[in-house]
Amino acid sequence: MSVLVTLLLCLGLISAAPAQNLETLQAKPLVDQIRVKAKPVKSGNSFKVPMITWGGDVATIHADQQKLFKKNNLNAEIFVENNFAKQVEACLKGETPYLRGTMGMINAAAEVFQKNGVDLVVVYQMTWSNGGDAMVVRKNVRKPQRLKGKTVALQLYGPHMDYAFNILKTAGVPLSSVTFKWFSELTLPTFDTDGKIIDPVNAFLEDDSIDAAMAIIPDAMNLTSGGRGGTGSAGSVKGAKIMVSTKTASRVIADVYAVRADYFKNNRAEVERFVNTLLQAQESLQTLLQNKASQQARYQQLMSRSADLLMGAPQAVPDVEGLLADCEFVGFQGNVAFFTGKGTSRTLAKLTSEIQSAFKEVGLMKQSVKIEGAGWQYDKLSKGLKFVNAAPQPKKKFDTKKVAAKIESQISAEATEWAEDDTLFQVEINFAPNQSTFSEEQYASDFSKALEIAQTYGGSLIVVEGHSDPLGILRAREKGKTPVEVRQMEQKAKNLSLERSKSVRQAFLSFAAHNKMQVDESQFVSVGLGVVSPKFSPPRTKEEWAANRRVVFRIKQVEAELDEFVPLK
Incomplete structure (x- = not known):
């Protein structure tokens, strides 16, 4: 989509709005935005499974396509919802027991559920973002420490909130010293905006008072002329550079599934089968990716369906492949590590603590909210998995x-x-x-x-x-x-x-x-x-x-x- 927008800009078929047309949002807790009251999850034999446009969700599509849900006696209906507020509303109304997002998004929603007397339980880690997201800065900002007193643009309630805050806090930059400009969209939307700029990427292009922008990697590459440094040509900003992407910050953005605690209490065995199915699908997908040369028909079928669901266009296979390249599936052992702390400090508890601390500091949460893990018995959860004992060892990155x-x-x-x-x-x-x-x-x-x-x-x-x-x-x-x-x-x-x-x-x-x-x-x-x-x-x-x-x-x-x-x- 970003490549298409750049092409249209070059051809003059669309034009960027002037900087004064920036439509920014006020940062306030999600609990003040959503007025829906909690209702019981709709009873029945089927349940809905939300997805977002991310490479990790290809494994969920694969589970559906290979009928893994049905094999595990689950009647699951997958759907895509990138508007996180709508996801939260659907979950509150009982249309689905599940919530799909990054840990930052889940924490932003937790206060809404608590207000309604419902807790959230994180049951599964899907991936880490490992290259798919970036902070782009102007040439006057060479180090994170120089963001003090600067302006950062990002999407409100999106996947980059905790990422931006982590960079600043690690650099010792007080969040209160940074001006955040919040936008409703992550990237240039496909619908008509009536000349308004409603995303951080185009805001960074048009408003030179914005010093940094949080972006998905295709947009970051466009802004920086392929990552070499912005030339100032159409779609790029002269001197702009990628300060840090999740290729470097590879343990910041965790994509997860959470479930309503009331549903989890009454349907624990079903939720366990759901998580086990996702783990099976992840293993099966990775095997398919390793052998795609010999299984081209099956591979192309999955890519086309994923492109249709995630991108709205079956021909957008290269975009799906790019999403897959930018995510790191954690697998069974990664889930054990994330929930128990085995071998890592980047755990559910740690991420929850640092995210909520930052969110309260900038006014995105009013109070701390307890978010529990599922407390799985991992020997039971590992049923049917092939790579349970393949404990991940750190790979040597450098000579x-x-x-x-x-x-x-x-x-x-x-x-x-x-x-x-x-x-x-x-x-x-x-x-x-x-x-x-x-x-x-x-x-x-x-x-x-x-x-x-x-x-x-x-x-x-x-x-x-x-x-x-x-x-x-x-x-x-x-x-x-x-x-x-x-x-x-x-x-x-x-x-x-x-x-x-x-x-x-x-x-x-x-x-x-x-x-x-x-x-x-x-x-x-x-x-x-x-x-x-x-x-x-x-x-x-x-x-x-x-x-x-x-x-x-x-x-x-x-x-x-x-x-x-x-x-x-």
Whole structure:
């Protein structure tokens, strides 16, 4: 759809409305928007299953097409509803017991259900967004920290609310310091808007007071001229770049199914069969995708039906394939991890806590609402599944030797630019003179922060930089030491900083293992910078001298790299 809009703009067949025609919404809790009263779920042998336009929902379509619901004695009727408020109303009115959305959307709705005396129970995690969503920024915003005092455009009650808030909070930017412009649509709608701009993407195009916009990846690519940086041609913004997509922030947007608690209490066995069927469909779909060359007819049939249901056009198969490429199915073990915390901090409880905290801060919720998990007995839930014991292990993303060599080259060319470019966040650890060991007890707080970022931004590269204080070398120059002697001191400082970096990295990995958290060791690359990038040069106080002795966890967005930083296959 985004490609079509860009083409029409180029041909002059449609025109963008002027910036003054932006139609923004007031951010207020969903509970103040929806007046529908809760009614019992309609009784009968069948139930409706909502879907949204997302790659993960192809598995639900696959379950229906392969008659997996019927095989499990379920009479399910699938339908697409991208207007989340309408979904909430239908669920409240008892037209369906289920609610389909991201964890952010589910939390926004929870207060509405609580007001009606009905709780929500999250029963199934479908996917993580792994590349399908992005924050696009203008050229004056190079790092998340620079969003303080800026304006961000996004859809109200859509999938990007908690994503935007996570980026800002991780960067230490108070949400109160950011102006949010809220829109009713996620992207340019297919219906006539009467010249009004009602989505963040076109608002970003037309209103240069908007510094950042949350967008699905096709729109983000258009705004940034294919991700290379906006040229200013039709459909793009000059200098615009993708600051961070969910390819980097791969554990932020979780897509789930929730069910009304009253229905769950009375129909627990049915809901369990529903979740088991979705897990079976997910396994079957992934097998089909792996063997599509030999099962072309079956594959094309699924893609055409998915395109018809999700996109409104059977020929929109490439768009469906793009959605599939941007989602990460979590499977059975992923559900175990999400609901129990096995190997991860990115759990139902954690996401609920951070989402509700942010929503209350910006006025999207009035109070905290309890959202429970299903409490499944996973041995029963695994019935009929093939990959139950295939516990996921972190895949090596990077060739650490090549990455380290590339980093060394970039730092040698321009240390300051290296520190600025594509750095999202950083965690600093200071140490004493001549310190060579870094205990978990002493650095637990710093390690916990680094671990949380590493798990949330699972696609990032985390450079563990060792830094030395330059005071001794500065004094040596002042005393007239020869260039050879100074270079030897610089090399010694660099070697020492690398050893400290390696020690901190190993201590951190031991900390993660001790806490039973899975991390990809290749995501962490040690480098020694020696004295090339001190915080203070020269240090003039004892405090500045101590601040120069540090190890920095630098979290880098590497999606734009084309050679050494390309993840391993």
